[in-house]
Amino acid sequence: MLQVALANIKTYARRYIAVLLAVAIGTAFLGATLAVDSSTRATLKNSVGDAYKNADLVASVDWQLTPADAETSSLTMDVVREVRKLPDTSGVYGNGFFGADLHTGENSYSVMMQPISPEHKLSGMTMLEGRAPLGAEEVVLDEKHAEQMGVSISDTVAVTAMDEANKTRELKVVGIVETTTDPMFSSYAQLAMEESAWERLAGKDFGMNLLMIDAKGDIAQTKSTIAQYFSDKGMADVVVNTADEQVLKDVASMTGGTDQLTIILLVFALVALVVTGLVVMNTFSVVIAQRTRELALLRTLGAKRAQIRKSVLIEALLIGIIASVIGMMMAIALMAGLIQLLRSFVPEMSYATLALDARGIIVPLVVAILMTVLAAWVPARRAMGLAPLAALRPFDAASVKNRAGLVRIIFGALLTLAGVALLGFGAYKGDLLIAFAGGLLSFPGILMLASLFVPATVFGVGKLLAGRSVAGRLASLNAVRNPGRTTATATALLIGVTLVSMIMVGGQSAKATLNGSISGEYPIDLQVQQDTKNSDELAAKLANVEGIEYAAAYQMRTVNIDFLNGSTSEEYAMIVDPQSYSSVVLDQKIVPKDGELLSTWWQNESKFAEVNGNEVKLKTTSASFVENTLTEATAKNLGISDKDGMSGVAIKVDPSLSNTEINTLVETIADVANVENSRVSGGVMEKFMFSQVIDVLLMIVSGLLAVAVLIALIGVANTLSLSVLERTRENALLRALGLKKKQLRSMLATEAVLIGGVAALLGLILGAIYGLLGAHSALSSLGSMQYEIPWAQLAAVLAVSLVAALLASITPGRRAAKLSPVEGLATE
């Protein structure tokens, strides 16, 4: 059967292009995801582990291991010298630094003073030019900063070490070393001095961060020797690791977040793979439908059922292998390209490294191949069930009735019900985890039930839109001729669109809700304070500045506040006109009523306070950039002195301003008020940052899910071109009976748009529901929910689906139209 399978692939190669492409993209996605993970780690190793990447062993102090009654150990130069005397060690040096100031003729720089030992591997440094420093008057400087400072070999620099003497020394630069790639230190200039001279400056007890050791023979042997030395010395908190162990430890402590990123990416890759699987299943179903007679002939000639299945699965296996290898190469090329870009455009990332471990290559390949074979399983079973007699039937009708299995419908209904119940409960309780589980159950359930509503919807919409056009009516009939295939094609697209629109709707609502709660947190966009007693005039001026919606003046007066719990304090109070103030703030909760004090001391539980000895009602707020606030009327009643104090203006900013426009506005305000920039403060910047972060996240997620939509659209094109092949005779008959080429093309286009449009529409509705419920579950605990549906974005998704479906019909339509009526009827 291998022979038959190979011959089939060779002959029908074109039919498999779409499957190949779909599987390849899915694999590329998964591969790139894993490569992102491993490359991040490798990049971190290359940077974090820079100090010890050439050493065998690393000793460091872990203060968590320090016994309660002992002092934390210190890796001093004495320790370095003693370790050098131990057997089995070579190339022992310490890595540590103290801060100093370096003065060139023009400027001062903060530098890190490090020890260097010419006899011991230059203490891990790489000499680029010149020689190692000797004595107390010579130093080497790192390349990047030497260039920045304009210092070269044999120049003299003045260095003030922050030792007790605070003495400035004239030191001669005798060499240039490579700049470290460790992100923690690379921004400081590194100045290295011969280690005993360094020790005199640093002090005998100065502890270094790391101790690097090379083994003379067996690394494990040396490791235990050193560990024994430290425990003999009572330094139980010194840990000796191999360089690799140390890297893992350091990277792990730095990258709690990258693993999460990988998990999120993996979820999306999984979605892409499921969609790919549907496309594969679909294509194979069609390919097998086309080969019905051929397969039946094989059965007649003595191919057993198992052999037929094997042949189909072998085809799938071969395609899976070829496609996943192509996909993996795409992934590697993509990652290599990205890293190259990163290196050339972001100089700080020059140490970015492409890393592919065996896992990162094997996992995507295996997963993609398995998925392809699994997806071909159902069509293969169908092929297996063919009766040999099918070969003898002169002509096979292309219409297929597929009964949706009762088991599948019952199972799907149960899943849907359980999922919807959980989802509703999760949304009601505001528990994202429960709602997520509900989504995980209900979505596959709905997909199982898709055969119940997708063909019906396609047919209904088709009938509605077709009107009297023959091509339109034929199209809507053709679209549901094979309900199983239509369902599968639509389902692939439905998944992608549902997920994309879920993220869009959920994200938009999350953004609106978060904006609401951020407004509560930062209720005043901007405020400017000045030393004059009154700022009415300034407020009037500012109200006319472009970009400012409202400006309200307030006064700052000193008052005595007694919170009636034993503590009194003298504080500034902001005295506002409640009317103008409430038009400026984003959250009315921070506007006090007459006879009320709004206090920022929000932990306070008492209901009343005394201001200057008079009792007022107390209201608290946890909002930022807000002061204790009183209304003008209250202040008058309490007889707050108007003699001296400051004043300010609260400002509401046009919400459509961009980041840079806000920065400019701050400067304008400072100019108008004639104060320093620093006296303009407010929450607008923070607010802006938050919504930008959400926007970026939404964009990334939607982009990732768009890959799934792309694969699904390949599936639409595929299904259509295969049905055209299948209906060659029939299309030729229609042509013979007088259907024009144009009508034939428009019939196919209508069919594609029907399937694509209905799938996208259903996906949008489902996605919107999931998105709203999801956002509710996640955020309702934060306070008042705000639901927003990004109509424009959803319309764009629908439009893209329709246009892509239309594009998908072009090639098959051309092929169908090229056929002459006679030719088509002659085709066997």
Place this chain on the structure above:
Amino acid sequence: MTSETHQVTDYAVQARGLTKTYGHDSTRVEALRGVDVAFARSRFTAIMGPSGSGKSTLMHCLAGLDNADAGEIIIGGKNLTELNDDQLTTMRREQIGFVFQSFNLVPTLNAKDNILLPLSLAGKKHDRSWFNVVIDALGLRDRLTHKPHELSGGQQQRVAVARALLTRPEVVFGDEPTGNLDSRTGAEVLSLMRTSTREMGQTIIMVTHDPAAASYADTVLLMKDGTLVGSLENPTVASVTEALASLAE
């Protein structure tokens, strides 16, 4: 019945009491009504009859492609009605050959691979000398590497005949094997089939409605309304036409 005209000891295919019904109630068609028939070894038999006489159904059942409702079919000492699908498949592969009206060949394989297909499905090596005998007899030596679409209709049918003969089956079934061919190439294929019974001792059973094709057979069986109604030995075009005409009365 016609069975008494054959020697009882040397039958390639025997059937007893074959019954087959299609459809339910109003659409009910009795395609076979208790057919008893036996086909002598090394003979070329044609089954004829008007449309709907049940001749195709009889052949499908005899070849193990369709299940009879009742009755038994013996080929090579085995009762087909008692075999499961895999056993039946093996039976088809080893004991039965087929030549159809059209769509005889797997379009993706060349002529040689098509001829060898039943053997490669069984995972068996072919007998090289027998292969040479068969392809030379059918004049296919120059065509072995051609794909079906590169062959003429007559050549395709000859490839199908070669495939059927290669396994030296108990019986070769032909379903209108010349139906798609012009009369000259049709005659060529039919003589080849007759030669194979005469010289290789191959048993052939062919269904046809063409008296000219039936005249190549040793025996013609006549069917009407699901039963066998007569037979002709050493038929000619004229005698077959006459017999068919008498059936229509």
